[in-house]
Amino acid sequence: MTFFAPAPGPRVFALPPGADFLGALVAGIEARLPAGDLFGPDPLALAEVEIWVNTRRAARALEERMAMGGPRLLPRIRVVTELADAALAPVDLPVPVPPLRRKLELARLVRGLVSAAPELAPGNAVFDLADSLAELLDELQDEGLSPSALARVDAAEHAAHWQKSLAFLQLISGYLEAAGPGGGPGRLRAAATALAARWAVAPPTHPVIVAGSTGSRGAMRVFMTAVASLPQGALVLPGLDPSLPPAVWSRLGRDDAGASDHPQHGFRRLADAIGFDPATVPLWRPAPPPAPERNALVSLALRPAPVTDQWREEGAALLGALGAASERLSWIEAPDPRREALAIALALREAAETGQRAALITPDRTLARRVAAELDRWGVIPDDSAGRPLGLTPPGTLLRRLAVLIGRALTPADLLSILKHPLVASGSGARAPHLRLTARLERAKLRGGAPWIDWPDLGLWADAEGGEAPGWIVWLHEALAPLAAGGAMPLAHHLALHRSTAEALAAGPAGDPAHGLWEEAPGVEAAALFTLAEAEAEAGGELSPADYRGLFQSLLVGRDVPEAAAVTHPGLAIWGTLEARIQSADLVVLGGLNEGIWPRLPGADPWLGRGLRRTIGLPSPEDRIGLSAHDFQQAMGAPSVIVSRAIRDVEAPTVASRWLLRLENLLLGLGTEGAEALKAARARGQRLVAIAQRLDEPTERVSPARRPAPRPPSAARPRELSVTQVETLIRDPYAIYARKVLRLRPLDRPGREPDAISRGIVIHAALDDFVTATLDALPEDAEAIYRETIERALVRNAPWPAVRAIWTARLARASRWFLGGEAARRRRALPEHREVSGRREVPGLEHPFAVTARADRLDVTPDGRVAIYDYKSGNAKSDAEIAAFHLQLPLEAAIAAAGGFEGLAPAEVVHLELLYFGNRESRAIDPETLARTWERFAALAAHYQSAETPFIARLRPQKISWAGDYDHLSRKGEWTDGDEP
Template sequence: MTRLFPDQEGPRLFGLPLGCDPTQALYDGLRSRLEGQPPEAAARVRIYLNTRRAARALEAAFVAGGAALLPQVRVLEDLEADVPLLVDLPSPPDPLHRMLDMSQLVARLLDLEPDLAPQSARFDLAESIALFQDELGGEAVPLSRLETLDVGHQSGHWQRSLTFLKILAGSDDGDEAGTDPSGQNRQRRLVEALGRIWAEEPPDTPILIAGSTGSRGATARFMEIVANLPQGAVILPGVDMQQGPDQWQAIDGEQDHPQFGFARLGRRLGVDMAALPAFGPVASPVPDRAALLSLSLRPAPVTEQWMRDGPAHADALDASLSGVTLVEADTARLEAGAIACRMRAAAEDGRSAALITPDRVLARRVAAMLDRWQIVPDDSAGRPLSLTPPGLLLRELAALAGRRLTPNALLPILGSPLVGGLRDARRRHLVLSRRLDLSFLRGGPPFIDGAALRAWAESPKARMEEAPAWAAHLAASLDPLAGDAQLNVGGHAARLRVAAEALSRGAEPGPDAVVSLWDKAAGARAAEVLRKLEEAGDRGAPMSAGDFDVLLNRLLSAQDVRDEAFETHPLLSIWGTLEARVGTAEVMILGGLNEGVWPGSTSVDPWMNRDMRRQLDLPLPERRIGLAAHDFQQAANAPEVVLTRSVREAEAPSVAARWLVRLGNLVDGIDRIAVADGRAGAWSHMDDLRARGRVWTDLAAAVDRPLAEVPAAPRPAPCPPRAARPDKLSATRIQALIRDPYSIYARYVLNLRAVAPPGKEPDALERGTTLHEVLEKCVAAFENEPPEVEVDRFRRIAAETLEEIVPWPAVRRIWKSRLDRIAPWFVATEAERRADGKVLIQEVWGRWAVSGLSAPFTLEARVDRIDLLADGSLAIFDYKTGTPPSDAQVRQFDKQLYLEALIAQAGGFDTLAATPVGRLEYIGLGGTGSLRRLDASPDEIETHRADLVRLLTAYQDPAQPYPARTRPHKITYDSDYDQLSRRGEWDDGDDPVEVPL
């Protein structure tokens, strides 16, 4: 018989001090207690650990210790393997099936109470109910306790929540807290069954539980059973061994305190935590720091003890904080850079370093920055399945299902590395995808379908004989996703799989085609998610494609995948706070120490508020903060610690973690008392910590700084030769020549065009084009009938035209409303215009060879409308969807109407002879409509002609530069060529620098 402990009355509880390596301490304690016993004694010891990582670490410690038999290392989650078969427990339901079944009930509730939440939230609410039921089972709270809750003083929301939970409780068979055979319910039933067996026949071998804080009710009950076994013991990690009885009593009830769980467990077992023995000869690496942190973390009601106990730490502050560095970076990027530099420095010194953070964004940033030096850390979490190539492709396809296909939705699918087949097929797929993008999708229709894809493939733009087959395959692959039919979850998953596999095989699969989509760990995990969804079949109510998209994103985001393709650095690791409980490194970096990150924000229970949870004796939201505080306290007691945070997050100031604030306030207070007592000079230990941190932020900033100073580009003013300068411009481009000559140079000299975005957007240009077409048809159909008849005709034509050419339903309604509003005004003013003359032409191009120049130059313009007035002169109208330009703008920049007048007077419009112009007018379509008439006198028109000749003469001179942004309309004006001119390196106030070409 193996014996590790002498006989004693009552439970057997041990602690591992803060900051020690829990795995090594457990191994050393076991070896010392097994010393002198036969080799097989170790094999009889059974140890329950909280995670598989902890189990692997302990086994590795035994292997490293030399040849010996290993103890039986188990994980608390696998407790069912130790329960004899005579315990009758039904099989646990599949978590997905459980959530889908619960979501049906929640959906019915939301139908009756739509103000509670949108239907898309039913999966979140279903999962929260499952967690709540799980918590009830783990804490041994019978469902009948719901009937005892007093909610008379609560709001209607909480009363409805309780009513719904009672309905769910009534649907279970029985009144026990453990009727649900899953999760913590099942774990507690296993624990109680094992406890009954051991009570009748206690095991004659040592049984230990180590590494668990007992935060879950079922685990705490198991710890109680094991602690009372003859050779049983519970070993608590990260116990503050320096707290006295008063401190332990003070934290009882303070759920946000790091040692609260241990205090509650000690009270439950009747153990004096102040006299808790250590498991073996082990102590905190830096006892002075452990005592300082313990004092800083005392509950708020007793922080007056800082004044009493703080001065005693003054002489030990140097020793306490000598291994601590505080990094307060200006930005999250700089924080990640400082961490990466510190980890690289540790690796170069041959020391191990671990980043501990609950912030996965920070972890990925650090990994990306280490990749600059080809360093791959061992990241325990990997990355979410939703961010892997298979997960991204499935998300894109699920988001597309049930919706009209847009270029913006199609392009990410075509660009996925898992689409298009392998080798040559993949290469041809990429070529065709690029041609489709540039020749059809860019600036093309906002919505596309299979017919449009096939039509493009048959056109000369495709330029590849494989294009028709490729386009047909693409259309056929996406067809299963068309339509927003209400399907069960299995139907949605099946059609998603069909589409994804077809796209992955490519258009030329051949007999040996493979689906690369499901390769590697991420692909296998994604295939498993789809398989489970398909197996769920008709569980849950039929749902729309949008609801299935929400469900799939939840499932993909909930799983992490580690990429085993790269060899990781043996000394560098990235851990979550859970992994940090079982390991240590020579340099421990605690990252993301901001409120809302570490500690995270307290989650809101949609079913139980704080008062209701207190009545049921359930943990309060602060319990999670207490667990996070324990992780911080344990890791911060390592010999060398780097504490990091960013001062700003997402352009807003951040708030330091409460533990950093407490530590800083305590240390500053101790320093001030020491100075007042004459025991120290004017010195701040916190400033010392920050100074050490600035070493790493300065280094991170230096890494990003270029090796050589790159001078900023000057404001460009190119001078191309006369032959390269444009000899033709439209009237609208004359304004650009005045305001931003560089844009004319880039477009007409360099022949550069801005690449249009994928698909059309309902922007100002599209709105203007559409409204012009509506007005053209309305003016042509005007018959000078009674106003109400003309208004009805106007609105009918507008509705028909918008229905024909505007593909966005919401935008169509907005634009129609705008036209309906101005219809009476436009009809009334149109009648006045018809009384003055008649319509001659609409939307016609005209040209004029400008005279008086040293070289030929043609001015072009597309006129909105020209009328013939009663006196034989012409009236030129221009429609403005916004506000017409002011007199000053017309005089200096917006000369379009005057330039059109010059073309008309020169006979530049094919169907019109040279005729004087007697009226120039803007028809403003904004608001309720407005008119703005310009001075159309011959002298004014001649003035604008002279201005045009002077402008064009200047730019026909080879010495005249094309400076950038000479007179932009607004400071916020953006040009398509700002990047080319390297704007940002120069300001609008800088002098242009001429560049002869």
């Protein structure tokens, strides 16, 4: 079949940016079909056409477009990657090394490098470096370069880092050479080269068309060169800019022009490789772009730098058409990513309601998920084939959490995160009793308990609970205990331990095999990941738990799972940049147009610097930016376009994409007409942002909560306070109201942390042991006893090895200060009472009221008088603050004077002292203030017994940043400390 007329050179066609690529492609093919016996083209001739596209989604879209043309046989539509498939390869290619095996083998080589030269990279970067090394190997094979080319490079003129990395690459070049083409670009290039050789001898007689590829990769250029040279072969290029003058095309072809980030640079490289003039490429079919004025504006804005002279010379030709260029352009600059997503969702919904086909194009998957979530508020589901990352699905999150626990002691927070995962105990009938036991265990043992899980202790709790609890704890222990014992071992053992633990947890105490871990698409994908890893585990060698965690995390990256089947809206889609090249829509939203997102900046190559890459013949990293720029230019040619960015992300202000900045500068430089066009585009975008802002505003104004000052009846008011709660009553009466009247207690965090409370427990335990060991005068070896008691207390009460070492050093440095003061304390009185409870009633009140205490230490003189000491782990307070707020010791003295402490008769108090270990200071309190303090406290107690006295929130906070346990209950934030209560 003669489909194309003979041509003197390679046969290349193109379509301009914004053209309906698939529609024009199909129309061009139909126009070239030979006539049939009846009216119209031969319906059988189309079956002889062979079309190659980039992605499977593009193949499906092309099939759908072809099927709209009536009853006929469809052409053979194939994806370029099928060239390297074993069943379809043109020649017998060697069996590729599986990517995971290559990754594991490269990781072992990299681990050896990092061990020998630890200054090059941290140990936890081994698998990331292995991935980057695999990418380098793919690039070499894609460009047809042998790894042996590395051996011919002299790195003497480069930095020492590059010399070391190049020496390593040269050392392993033999391995890289022997590895041969893998399953990616190298194998594709080998297949394309073999096919080109075969076609050179026996070219196919049927039409062969490569549609929608830019030829940015070396293997594709080989294949496209072969197809363009066939008697009935042709290329159809997407988004070739017809407005670029020959001088610019010439500039794009110079290596020193710095134009590799230009959108048409890839076509310049393809033209040089194949041998055609990009400035004279004919149209595949007369298909005028829907927005030619905007195409011309974008083309001029993206000219390679320096461009100022061209903007001045050629910009005048755009005057008079700038209104048309920006008429259907909207420019969104949202204050934050969430508002950007909501504005985009509103635009998509508006397009769908007016019968338009609309698409969001973005490389930012986070933005895509946000937009899909915002559309879901109206029950609209866009067609998004990218799916969800496996690591964010229920099986992925459970497997990630378990990987972190290998070789680590289990904490209460870890255990709770596992117990509450939806896939744990997901067998039939197991979930409800599991959640009931989890809630009981959390309240009884996990919150505020030991920092590590003590399985025997949990067993005692389960025995006391009875019922299903003992068997449930045994199941948890048998499932999770092996993880903590896991150390360095072969990869196969890590995988078996990881899988068996996950399955045991999912099966529940009854061991039900019909659990949900491996069900549905995420579970199937997770099971496939394990199967793949187990098949190649032999190449992994022995891994530490940290290495295994790094490997597993890297395996999850890049694996997406299709979302659960749902009825998607036929007119709305979310595309990646690759998918968007040959698809079109009435409205296109370009989202995430910030530097670092679109374009994504090229990452640093840890193996080869730019100079070394250029010497070897590898493409510049900026080539990828040029490809992104082409996607931007192609999308900007749609009938209606919205460009969108967030002015700020979660961390800092953002920088607009370089393409937006160029477009803005060009418009502003074109005088009043350009400025007005830009202003109008921004106004249309601001309309969407304003609607998004109003959408979340309440329909009725809700007044903020006032600063609370509740007045409970006298009968409900507290009847006693501890001496430490008196300061709380002075500073934040509302906290006393919440705790004593409402009986609300702060929920402890899971486990214990090395905070000030834990440090105080250690100090009190250590000093209590020290005093017990030295009841009389201090012995000569007092310092040794002090250090010994410190170590014992830390072992009992600080189960954090690193923290224990730090606290040991700090408390040891305080030994001389403490023992020097202790000698004076022993001369004053001898310690007789420690951790003793006391109580004293306040007389003369309408309702009974008492103050309670638990004194750290009471020393008694030979004549029966008392000295009271209190140990503090923090820094010393000022005398003024102690006098105003810290009434603990004076109130304990008042209790002692009244005989309120157990085992102690009424006694005169001769000394009060606060010992601050935080900055090794002590503060004595004048006993003469005792009477005044008791009078103040009695007055305070009487004041708060009155039903008219409010419990004001944050009455006297210590600092502006001071946070109380009940601030959220009092709705702090809706009011400030200066508001009237």
